[in-house]
Amino acid sequence: MKRNQIINALLALVFLLFPLAVTSDYYRHLAILALMWVVIGGSWNLLAGYTGQISFGHAIFFGTGAYAAGILADKLGLSAWWGLALGGPAAVLMGLIIGFICFRLRGPYFALATIAAGEICRLIAVNWESMTNGMVGILLIQSFRSKVPYYYLALALAGASLLVFSRAMKSKWGFYFVSIREDQDAAESLGINASLYKNLSLAISAFFTGTTGAFYMNYMAFIDPEVVFSLPYISIMAILVAIIGGVATIWGPAVGAFIMVGIQETFRSAIFGLAPKWVSQSHALVFGLMVIFVILYLANGVVGDWPKIKRLLVRSPKTGDAAWLSLKRGKSERPSEG
C-alpha cells in the first residue's frame, strides 16, 4: 500500500514535469497522443474488460465527441472548447441509443452489432454534409501554439479517467460490472439489474471517450469522418491498447497506450528514418503480429502478466540471493478463459 502510493506520487511528478524537461514539440505531441489513448483504452476496458461487453465501436463515441466540438465551433460560432463540456454528454446520448439497440444481443453478436453501428455513424458523418461538411471535414484554428496547455489538459483527462475507473471498480458498481461479465443470468438472479448496469458502464465509457474526442478536435484543429469514426484507427486501436496493456486491469490500458503509440510512431517514421520507406507502411502488420504474440504468451497483457515478464527478464544468477525477485506477486486474472 505504502509502496504503491510512493510509486504513484513519483509517476505523477514525472508526468507533471515532463513538458518542462522535454522541450521538443515532437515528443510532447507523442505524449499528448499517448495520454489520449490512456483515456480511450481505459474506457474500452471498463465496458469490455470489466463488464464483458466487447465493443468494436468506440470510434462512435470518439467521433461524436469530436463532431460535437467541431459543429459547435463551425456551425454555431461558439468556441470549440465548449465541446470539452458537451462532447462527453453527446457521446453518452449516442451510447444510450447504441446500448438500447445492441444490448439486446449478447457476446459476439453484441460485438458484431457495434461494428455495424460504428460504420453507420461513419457513413452518416460522410453524407450529412450540411452538418458535418462531409469528407471535407471541419477545420478550426488552434487556440494555443504551444503544446504545453494541451499536454496538461490531456494529463488531467487521463488522471481523472483513471481515478474514476479505479474508484468505480472498488465499489458496488465494479462488483456488478464484473458479475455481469462472468455470468449475466447468475447476476440477475442475485438481484443485479444487468440492463441498467451495462448501460451505466457504457455511459461512463462513452463519456470519457467522447470528451477525448472533443479534446482531439481542439488539439488537432482538423477532423474528418475517416479519421474520427475510423474502425481500424480508433475502434480497433482502443482494443489493442487494452489487450496489450492488460484487459481488466486499471493500469493495463495506460501502459498499453504508451507502448502502442511508441510502436506506431516508430514504424510511421520508418524506425526514425533508418529503415527503407516501405517500413512505414508496415505498422498494421506489426500490430497484427504483436496481438498474436500477446494472445499466445501474455494473455493478460503486459500489466496482467507482469510477474511472468519479471521472471523471464530477471533470472537469479544463484539461488537464494534474488530476494527482490520474490516481491509480492500481483493477482493475475485471465480474461480470455471461459
Added chain:
Amino acid sequence: MAFFEAREVGKTFGGLKALSDVSFTVNQGEIFGLIGPNGAGKTTIFNLINQFYPMTTGDILFKGKSIKGMKTHRICHLGIGRTFQVVKPLKRLTVLENVMASAFCRVNTFKEARELALETLEFCNLMSEKDKPAKSLPIAGRKRLEITRALATKPELLLLDETAAGLNPAELDEAIELILKMRDRGITIIIIEHLMKVIMTISHRIHCINYGRTIAEGTPGEVANNPEVIEAYLGESYA
C-alpha cells in the same frame, strides 16, 4: 393469505406444454419438496418463479402479491433467492468476491458488503475457501457457494435446485445440516431434489409432478405410498 402460492401455472415452449395447471401453496417456515422424474418440469417452475421467462398461464403470489411479469433482479430484491442446478459461479472472482457481489443486493458500501459476505460464509462453513478463485472449487464447494451467494441476498424464500446432486455421503450430510440450519433461521425453502434420502427426511410436504402435471401432494409418507408416484418413478408393475 398464503406465504407463497402458485395458481394454475402453465408454460408452453412453442407447441410443447412444459407445465400445465400446477398449483401449490407454501407456508412460512416450511421446507417444501418438489419432486418428479427427469424432464417433469421442476426447474421450469423455478424459472417461472424468478421470472427467467414469463409464464403462459396462471399467476404466482408472494406474500399475497402477484409477481407475474416482474424482472428477475426485482424478484431477488423482494426476497426470493435461488440456486442453479447447473452451478453458475462467477468463475474468475474469489469465493468472497462472489458472495460480496450478491451481498450488494442489501447493502451499499464495500465494507458492509464484506461484513455481510464474511458472516454468510461463516454460516455456510465456507470460510476456509474464501480467497480461492471460484473456478478452483470442487462440485461440493460450488454447490455450497451457490447457497451462500443466494443467502447473502437475505431471502425469505429460497429456491434450492438439486443442491445435493453429485455429492458424496459425507458432503450430503453437511448439505442437509445446512438446509436445516437455514430453516431454523426462519427461511422458507422450496427444494427440488432427486435424492430420496434428502427430500424424505427434511421436507414437511412434497409436491410431485410428472409430464408437467401435478400427480400428488402431501407429507413425505403419503407421497411415497401414492401409486401414481410409484408408477412415475418405478413403472406400472410396481404401482
